[in-house]
Amino acid sequence: MIVVTGATGGLGGATVEHLLQRVPAERIGVSVRDVARAQHFADRGVRVRQGSYEDPAALRDSFAGAEQVLVVSGNDPAADMTGLHRSAVEAAVAAGARRILYTSQQGAVPGNPYPPSDIHLATEAALRDSGVAWTALRNAAYGPLDQILGPWRRTGEITQPADGPVPYTDRAEVAEATAVILAGDRAFDGPVALTAPTAVTLGDLAEVASGLTGRTIKRVVLDDEQWVADHIATGVPEQAARFMLTWYQAGRAGYFAEADPLLARLLGREPRSAADRLAADIAA
Template identity: 75%
Template sequence: MIVVTGAAGGLGGTTVEHLLKRVPADRIGVSVRDPAKARHFADRGVRVRQGSYEDPAALRDSFAGAEQVLLVSGNDPAADLASLHRAAVGAAVAAGVQRIVYTSQHGAVPGNPYRPSDIHIATEAILAGSGVAWTALRNGAYGPLGHVLGPWQRTGEIAQPEDGPVPYTDRADIAEATALVLAGTGAFDGPVTLAAPAAVTFDDFAEIASRLTGRSVKRVVVDDEQWVADQVALGVPEQLTRLMLTWYQASRAGYFAESGTALAELLRREPRTVADRLAVSLDPAAG
C-alpha cells in the first residue's frame, strides 16, 4: 500500500489522482487532518484515515500496512517543522514502512539563504538516519506564476527584486512525477531534483510575455528594502515579506539555478515550460 499525507492539499491531492490511474484504489491510502475533506477519495475506494504530524499515534495508525509513505512537507512558518517531520518519520518507521518519499525543496543545500532550506536539510538528515530507504524529491519552484511575477498583465512591468535563474516548474508535472516514483516507475535513493529543464530569469519572463502578448513588458529591478516597504503597504506581513526576500537572495546567488533531466525522464515527455504556463494564464481583459 502507498499512503499519501496532505491529500487534501494541492500537491498531495493531485498526486493521489495520478496514482489512481496507475494503482488499484485499494492499494492507496491517505492520511488527512479532516477525513471529510477526502470523502471524494473514499468514495472511489481509497483508504482514508485521520492523521497529522502533531499526533504521531494517529499517524502510525494511518500508515499501518503501507510499504511506502509520501510525506508532504509542512508549510506553517510558525511551527517547528523539522520536529514535526521527525515525528512523522518516526511514525512511518514504527508502522513498518519500507520507503519514505519526502517532498523536499530545490537547492536544499547548506548556505542557501532561503530560510525554509534549513527545514528540508534537517529533514533529509532525519531520513538518512531513519534506517529505512528514502527519497527526497527536491522540487523546483512550482507556485503560481502570478504570485511570482506580480500584476504584470495590468502594469506591463515585472517589478520585483533582483533575481537569478530558476527552473520554474509546473505543479501538475511535479504531482505526476511523484505518483510515478511511488508507483515504481522510477527508483531513486536519497535526493533527486525534479525541476523543469530550463532555468529562466525575470528578464527572460519579460521577453516571453512581450512575445505572447504583442506588447512591451518591462523588467524593473526594485531595491530590496523598497520592495519590502511596498509589500507591507499592500498588507503583506513584514515577517512573511522578509522571508520571501530570502528567496530572491538565494536565486540571485545561484542556489536555484540547477535544472535536471529526472523530471522529463519520469514523465517521458518534456515538462511544461514557463512559456506554456504563461500562455494559458493570460487574462484577455488585461490586454
C-alpha cells in the first residue's frame, strides 16, 4: 500500500488523483487531519484514516500496512516542523514502511538563507538515519506565478527585490511525477530534483509578458529595505516580510538556479516552462 499524507492539500491531493490513474484504489491510503474532507477519496475506494504529525499514535495507525509513505512537508512557521517531520518519519518506520518519500525543497543545502532550507535538511538527515530506504523530492518553486510577479497586469511593472534564476515549476506536474515515482518499479534513493526545464529571472518574465501582451512590462528592482517597508505599510507583519525577503536573497545567491531533466523523464514529455504558464494565465 502507498499512503499519502496531506491528501486534502494541493500537492498531496493532486498526487493521489494521479495515483488513482496508475494503481488500484485499494492500494492507496491517505492520512489526513479531517477525514470528512477526504470523503471524495473514500467514495472511490481509497483507505482514509485520521492522522496528524502532532499525534504519533494516530499517525502509526494511518500508516499501517504501508510499503511506501509520502510525507508531505508542513509549512506552519509557528510550529516545530523539524520535530513534526521527524515524528512522521518515526511513525512510518514503526508501521513497517519499506520506503519513505518526503517533499523537500530545491536548494536544500547548507548556507541557504531561506529558513525552510534548514528544516528540509534536518528532515533529510532524519530520513538518512531512519534505517529504511528514502527519497527526498527537492521540488522547485511551484506556487502561482502571480505570487511572485505581483500586480503587474495593473501596474505594468514587476516590482520585487533583486532576484536570480529559478526554474518555476507547475505544481500539477510535480504531483504527477511524484505519483509516477510512487507507482513505478524504479527506486530513487536520496535527494532528487523536480524542476521545470529552464531557470528564468523576473527580468526574463517581464520580457515574456511584454511579448504576450503587446505592452511594455518593466522589471523594477526595489531595495530590500524599501520592499520590506512597502509590505509593512500594506499590513504585512515585519517578521513575515523579512521571511519572504530571504527567498529573493537565496535566489540571487544562486541557490535555486539549477534546472534538472528528471521531471521531463518522469513525465515522458517536456514540462511546462514559466513562459508556458504565464501564457496560459494571460489567456485564461
